[in-house]
Amino acid sequence: AGRAKELVDAIWGAKQYRPDGIIEGKDTWDLVIAEDEKASVDYPYQGLNNKLRGLRKGEIVTITAGSGTGKSQFCREVAHHIINRNEKLGYIALEENVQRSIRGLLSISLNTPLHLEEIRKELPEDKIKSEWEKLNKNVFFYDHWGSQESGNLLNKIRYLVRGLGCNWIVLDHISIVVSGIGEGDERRIIDNTMTALRSLVEELKFGLLIVSHLKRPVNVNRGHEEGLNTSMSQLRGSAGIGQLSDIVIGCERNQQSTEHPNLMTLRVLK
Numbered sequence: 001a002g003r004a005k006e007l008v009d010a011i012w013g014a015k016q017y018r019p020d021g022i023i024e025g026k027d028t029w030d031l032v033i034a035e036d037e038k039a040s041v042d043y044p045y046q047g048l049n050n051k052l053r054g055l056r057k058g059e060i061v062t063i064t065a066g067s068g069t070g071k072s073q074f075c076r077e078v079a080h081h082i083i084n085r086n087e088k089l090g091y092i093a094l095e096e097n098v099q100r101s102i103r104g105l106l107s108i109s110l111n112t113p114l115h116l117e118e119i120r121k122e123l124p125e126d127k128i129k130s131e132w133e134k135l136n137k138n139v140f141f142y143d144h145w146g147s148q149e150s151g152n153l154l155n156k157i158r159y160l161v162r163g164l165g166c167n168w169i170v171l172d173h174i175s176i177v178v179s180g181i182g183e184g185d186e187r188r189i190i191d192n193t194m195t196a197l198r199s200l201v202e203e204l205k206f207g208l209l210i211v212s213h214l215k216r217p218v219n220v221n222r223g224h225e226e227g228l229n230t231s232m233s234q235l236r237g238s239a240g241i242g243q244l245s246d247i248v249i250g251c252e253r254n255q256q257s258t259e260h261p262n263l264m265t266l267r268v269l270k
Contacts, residue, residue: 088168
């Protein structure tokens with residue numbers, strides 16, 4: 001067709017074909033010597049810092065425990081610690097309203113249970129407001145009483161990170177997200193949700209703390225509420241929660257103990 005030159009140019013000018021994402025070993029030297037992601041903040045507990053070397057952006061930390069053990073309170077302690085390090089944090093607590101969440105954080109600042117009315121009334125309002133002003137610039141809440149659908153939640157997290165500059169997100173808890181989606185295979189829904197969260201964390205490079213429930217133990221005489229050791233195999237709903245998390249921490253407390261009912265053990269499961 002009189003286009004021989006174009007054909008020759010196409011043959012001799014052809015570039016080597018390589019699918020996206022394939023990297024030759026000889027091109028990885030920069031990865032070998034690059035500085036690893038350093039911990040942005042530490043945990044409020046030295047024992048955890050000895051094992052985990054603090055909290056890092058780009059990682060998922062899953063907190064799990066039996067019902068009523070105190071995993072939400074543990075998350076509040078960590079969140080309060082992060083906020084006091086002048087880091088912005090998005091707090092998504094799907095089992096409580098925003099009023100309970102902010103009072104829970106302020107209770108740590110004041111070292112008193114602020115959600116109890118009789119105690120709250122005894123405190124001077126200016127003292128409460130002083131602690132509130134220290135927290136309110138670096139924390140954002142999600143008023144979720146509308147939709148808990150997975151895609152909607154992911155959009156909210158994206159906005160908290162990209163739009164508001166949050167380096168840390170607390171999601172308490174993932175089972176509520178799944179229940180908001182509707183009927184279906186719970187395991188598959190959790191897998192899909194965790195995969196989406198993992199991709200979002202990798203893309204935006206923020207730190208994510210997730211709360212997950214445990215399955216009820218079988219063939220044992222006591223449950224997690226009585227101090228039974230936690231295990232990754234007991235994560236409720238899907239093994240994908242443990243597989244896609246960088247760190248898994250089990251909270252253990254024997255609520256029926258006569259000696260130490262308020263003593264919690266944190267077990268690093270992964």
